[in-house]
Structures are given as structure tokens and as C-alpha cells.
Amino acid sequence: MHTLTSPGLYFLGVVAVWLLAGAVLRHRSPVWHWYIVGYPLTWFRITRTWRPLCIERGLSVSRRASQAVIGDLIVRGQEVRPVVPRLWIGRPTRTGLVVRVRLMPGQTPEEYAQSAEALMHAWRVYAVRITSPERGLIHIEALLSDPLAGVVVRNPDARRAGTTAPAGPPVMVLVVGVTERAKSWLMNFRLVPHWLIVGATRSGKSTLIHAIVTRFAPQGVAIVGIDLKGGLELSVYRPRLSGLATTRQEAVEILEALVELKDERTHACNMAGVRQAWELPEPPPPVVLVIDEVAELFLVTSNRDREEVALRDKTVALLVKLAQLGAALDIHVIAGGQRFGSDLGSGATLLRSQLSGRVCMHVSDGETAVMTLGDIWPEAVVTAQMIRADEQGTAVTGDGEGSWVRARAMFTGVDEAADAARIYSRITPVLPGIKRPYFVDLPPDSEGGEG
């Protein structure tokens, strides 16, 4: 009786108040419910399951040898004691919690990424992401629910307000969606000049490109398109395009003109003693080359057709050159496609290494995710492979701080992109050696159109 009146009773009282508070907060304030009830319970579950999980998934290491040599005698069967990586106390966030783990010698973040699904089930959370913000350290992020489940749309007020071209130099940092960490998904073309967007059919590639073109349209940016599927995808932007290639021959002509432009800008920078085109006294317009289905540039109908092979090789060589040297001259490449790998032939790996901005949407085979992300963030591959076909616009991409993040693109319909292209057609820059594509409602006083 005496024992129940002191610490035991006190403890029971605290638990009762805690449970009551949890029940009240559950519906009234899910965030506070998470901080007060969900977080301690999840953290308890994590600490309880960490050791068995590490041993089961091969994430533990044995510090003691299973045999010892004493003189010329070998002692076998010594007890092997697995040592599991140390877990730092999890930091709660509004969307879940983040645990830090120091990698043990010989371990890589990828090994943990392979176990993400097992961790997710053991901890009973919606998803587990593994990132490596610095060498030797990983962050294991446990998410309670999918923060990207809803469609992301642009604020209609911002859309209406943006019907006049902004004054001043172009802003090369675009907000194209939101990330799982409740931050803006930014495409910073000055930090990451070239981008590769990969996804299966209907995964949301065109919608992301609509978002990019719609944001660039009001600015003095020259947008050039290469669409070897007969211009089906990029034609919608015709009024706002400084050039459009729909055949391989046209693609070569446009790429040659852009390489020449690059050389001219290099010369101008040398003369002015600056290292980047935007530092010139009169900065030239940034150029963004958008390529739809980039694999088409690498494919030929027959390897025996020497002319076609030679033209293909020339296209690829020019594109690689542009990507290698264009960044400082404000010439950018965005290449989209269903897959992009070394099997496309010579130049593909070289080009991919230049396209340091990566966006991997739902892919139809696991290998495509490896080819898109594996060389930069191997630990992100598993998460990319788990993006379902019905999660259109969801992608794995860079977080702008050297690591990766899951994000969802803003929904930008084809009508919105077509409207932006029409409204801003008058500010389309004219590039030397490149003809603007024909479009029906070209205003009579517009400059540079071939009509």
C-alpha cells in the first residue's frame, strides 16, 4: 500500500495525464499530438528495434575475430559480438523525425538505403529516407505521412500579377515545386547550369518543362527547342521560342549556331576581363536549350547509313561541347527523356556527367533510376524506384545543398504554358544564325520572326 502512494502512483498519474493529453490533441492539433505522444513513442520503437534491425540487415560489424592465433595454436569459435552503429537522439520535425548515424568503417550510405523499407515497417512510419549530408554521416529521416500527396499549384494571384515582363536582369532561380521537407523546389541555373529530367511516359516530365518555360517566358531569356518527335511537345511554346528544331538537320544547325554564340561570348568575356557572361557590361540574354526525348538524338535507323551516323555523331559532339563550356556563358541545357544511359552510345556518359542537375520521376525499370541518379546519389536510387506511376510530378532531385530530396513539381497545364508563350512572344530574343519558328498569331510589329 505504501509503495502505491509514492513513486508508483505518481508515475501512473503522469502516464494518465499524458494519455489524456494525447487523446485530446489527436484531432485538435495533430502537430502537437505528434510532438507530445507520437514522437516519444516512435523514438522508443526506433531504439528498441535498432539493434536487431542492424544485425538482421547486415548493418552491424564484428569487432572481434572469430578465431584467435596464440603462438602456433589457432583458437576457433570465439564469440562474435556484433557492434551496431551508434544512433544519435532523433530530432523531431513537423513531418517526422531525423536520426543521425555515424557510418562504421567500410559502410556506405547505400547499404542503409537498401534497408529503408525494413526500417519503415519496423518503425511504423510512412517512409524512410537516407541522405548523407557529410562524409561518414547519414541522416535517417522517418516521415509520418506523404507531404507531397496533394497537387501543387501556383498561387492564382501570383499568376495574374505576372502578366507584365519584370524589369531588371533575368532571375535564373526558378521555383518549380515543393520538397518533402516543406521547402521550395528550386532550380538554380547559375549554380546548376544543366539538367537531366528522366521519367516514364506520363510521369510528369512535360508538366515540369511547362513550369520551367512558363517561369522563363516573362524574362529576357532565349528559349530554344529541339524536339525530334516532330515538334509535338515543344510546339506549344512556338510564339516564345527563339528557335525550334524538329529534324536532325535542324538540330545540327541550331547547335552549330549555339556553339558559335558560345565562342563569341567567350571572346567578349576575354576582352572585358570577366569570367562569366552575366558580368559583362551589357549582359547577353541567357539561353536555355530544351531537348525533348534526348535519346532520339543518339538513335539512328541503321548503323550502315553512314550519312545518318555522321550526322548523329556531329549532333552529339556539338551538344557535349555546349554542355561542357556553355555554363559560364549563360547557355544552359535541359534534356528530358524516358531513359538515358551509357547504352545510347558514345557521348552519352560524357553528356550525362555535364548534366549535373538531375530529376528522376517514376521510371518503368529500376535500371533507369540507377542511370539517372546512381553516379551522384546512389543512396537516392531506392527512393526513386519507389515513386509510383500515379504519383505524377513526384521526383527525386537535388536539394541545393549537395544532397537529394523527394519533391513534387507544381502543376502547370499546357494551356498556362501556351498562354505565357503567347503573352510574352514580343520579348523573345533573336539569336544570331537561328530563325524563330513560324507561328500563326505573330504580332505584325514583332522583331526577328521569319513570319
Ligand SMILES: Nc1ncnc2c1ncn2[C@@H]1O[C@H](COP(=O)(O)OP(=O)(O)OP(=O)(O)O)[C@@H](O)[C@H]1O
Ligand atoms: N506536377 C503534377 N501534379 C499533378 N499532376 C501532374 C503533374 N505532372 C503531371 N501530372 C499529370 O500527369 C499527366 C501526364 O503528365 P506529362 O504529360 O507531363 O507526362 P510526361 O512524362 O511528359 O509524359 P510523355 O512522356 O508521355 O509526354 C498530366 O496530364 C497531368 O494530369
